[in-house]
Amino acid sequence: MSGVSDLVLKFSCRDQPGIVAAVAGLFTLQGFNIRESSQYEDVSTGRFFMRTVLESVEGPKQLAAVKAAFLSVAERYGMNWELYDRVYKPRMLVAVSQWGHCLNNLLNSWKRGTLPVELVGVFSNHQDMRSLTEWYGVPFHHLPVTAANKAEQEAQVLALLERTGSDFLVLARYMQILSNGLCQQLAGRAINIHHSFLPGFKGAKPYHQAFDRGVKLIGATAHYVTAELDEGPIIEQAVERVSHADTPQELVEIGRDTEAVVLNRAVRWHAEHRVLLNGNKTVVFNR
Structure with a gap:
């Protein structure tokens, strides 16, 4: 051996x-x-x-x-x-829905060798990201979900994690709320990107919430997934200055670049074992 x-x-x-x-x-x-x-x-x-x-x-x-x-x-x-x-590269499975900016950033970093992971697959509840994923030579799995089949679909997710030998899961703008049971089974090994600087503007359409409040900074937050929506231990955050003249759609476009960078950092630090849980917080030895 x-x-x-x-x-x-x-x-x-x-x-x-x-x-x-x-x-x-x-x-x-x-x-x-x-x-x-x-x-x-x-x-x-x-x-x-x-x-x-x-x-x-x-x-x-x-x-x-x-x-x-x-x-x-x-x-x-x-x-x-x-x-x-230290030589072992953790096996990563990625979930995505219809927006591919975070996924593309992860795929590109993995392909260049700057992300120290073994990317074993991508699954989605839509078909939109199939061509991008397969262009990188990564297996794509279509796992559609509705209110009626959510339990069955999550069982498929768990089976996929086991079949691919995945060490952790990344939600790269996967726009589905995981069940409490799945969150518990993935505790400490599922990372989500939220398109807002938490703890502000949780839930859906945070950029529109930010526009309504007239904020001058928007941001993104990568955190571990817990049963409490957008409440998990925070790994990384970043902000970008915006103007009163920016529309909600312009805020969305500005925010997407920040989301991709923040998620990439969080995944890399997790893969390098730089993140330690501290209750509902983290200690991140990133330098």
Whole structure:
């Protein structure tokens, strides 16, 4: 069985003395060198967060053996932790409806090799994005949905996730509300792009809501999906200045570029294991 030489560790736990020293000491004994490390203490909750990139100086190691060795440190400090092979590219499934700007950005970044994922497929409740998806050589799955067949369609989505071995799902302007049950099954591994700077202007037509309020900034928000609509932990946001002279349709056009950039960043940071959940918030070690 082949081993691994580069690892990414991320964890959170109650802040207490000795955590960093214990982690560094354990991996030193396991023959690893620390190439990169970031840490953060949330003083409001007393939680400590850390992401570390490790390189073996003794040749490839068995990931299971390294995890077993780290378990003693993890249990001592009560960590919520994950250890990954840094070379492995997470398998990503994308959902889309009729707007393709976010999907096209993801497809292009994946094709260029700048998005560290394995894109295993795209599914949609419409046929509009089939030609774009297949032009990139990616399998396209048409899964139409109505109020009458929603449960059946979501079962097909879960089956597709399992069949493709997907590690996470990206909703690239997929204009359907996922059921509570599906949200729970995908907790922490489904990313949505909302065409507004949350927590303002939730739900449908946020650009029209922004126009009605006369805002001078519009934005986009990438967040993890939860059962509460547009309330999931936020991964990334960005804004763009607009004018009183811009129409709702012009706001939509301006916003689409922002949506694509924000979603791309969120997907990349998730794939690189830079995002740690902190209750209803996130800690993002993106630099």
